[in-house]
Amino acid sequence: MTSPYTLSISSLSGSYEVIIGHELLAQVDLYLSRVVEPESPLLIVYDERLENLGYVDIVHASLRNVFAQVHKISVPSGEASKSLSQAARLYETCVACGLDRQAVLVALGGGVIGDLTGFVAATYMRGVRFVQVPTTLLAHDSSIGGKVAIDIAQGKNLVGAFHAPKLVLYDVATLASLTPRDLSSGLAEAIKHGMIKDHELFFWIRDHANALVRADVQALERLLARSCQVKADIVSVDEREAGLRAILNFGHTIGHALEMLAEGELTHGEAVSLGMVLETQVAIHMGLAHEQVLQDLNFILQEVHLPIAIPASLLGKFQLAAVLELMRHDKKSVRRSLSFVLPKAIGEVVIRKDVPEEHVLAVLEALLPY
Ligand SMILES: NC(=O)c1ccc[n+]([C@@H]2O[C@H](COP(=O)([O-])OP(=O)(O)OC[C@H]3O[C@@H](n4cnc5c(N)ncnc54)[C@H](O)[C@@H]3O)[C@@H](O)[C@H]2O)c1
């Protein structure tokens, strides 16, 4: 494989490509015109933070070379924008711009923008097309697979749809402006991909951790190609989460609960990092995994500056009962039994829908206040 890397994903609504390379933003017109007719109206939905970085102008200018109607709208940065009120604002903008069913929404930003824009695309006029132009490392997970969603007060991603993009165009050059914290956060999902299905990827990340946290472009490009491939292979086999796709939830059962309770003080990747550590401890407690798995996991997470223990400043927010209650409400769990994806070894996990609460309590009780 040579740069740009192209992966093909099969989806129930047709296949689409993920293109990963360097300096692709200025060529977005070229790639988009392969899948969208020039007369289709476009709406670029972008993260407000990208405006000062110049990315919005590059994409807008490039698209105007080919497409007759190119509108744009900014969305405030942060998880709070994955909301019904921001979705309503975007529907109103679609109407005000005169967008019809031929329209294409262009999501320019991280997972927040991708999830929100995809959700609006899935529902506006019963569904219009959308493309993803991810600008965070974490979005390599969120932009592939067609899951789109917004949050409501009762939980993250509780209102959503399956709506595959027509194209994912990943320009690694945009990752240079990420904060070290957001870069590390994205590495959590790549480490998760290694944990669930690709032990070579896991140890490659460990051996290149330095280059990755320095945002070395070549290292990031190689990482994305491999990590996106893991996700692509899984969602191509099981787009609607009938079985295999559930393994992507490793680290997320506990991680989502912590993310909710932290009220913005943990990034998604930091919550997943803690979730992976705690869920691996559950696996060890159940006799499914060897202690070495936890040691390898802790080591790699620390190498990329992710948390492996709950920060003392957050302990007050994580009451044991509240964490358990959120996990029970997790939409992936069946009735009131706890559902987990648990590691057996690096690169191998099992889906368990019947985990007795005592194993989870044994791990959490040692860490969390009542
Ligand atoms: N749909 C899925 O399958 C899926 C999978 C994983 C995660 N997600 C969702 O993704 C979201 C998290 O994604 P995220 O971490 O990308 O969050 P994000 O979109 O909030 O981006 C993180 C931060 O980076 C900033 N930013 C974006 N691009 C930048 C750039 N190039 N340079 C500088 N700053 C930049 C943003 O303004 C924001 O402050 C969560 O809502 C999570 O639920 C969805």
Ligand SMILES: [Zn+2]
């Ligand atoms: Zn995630």
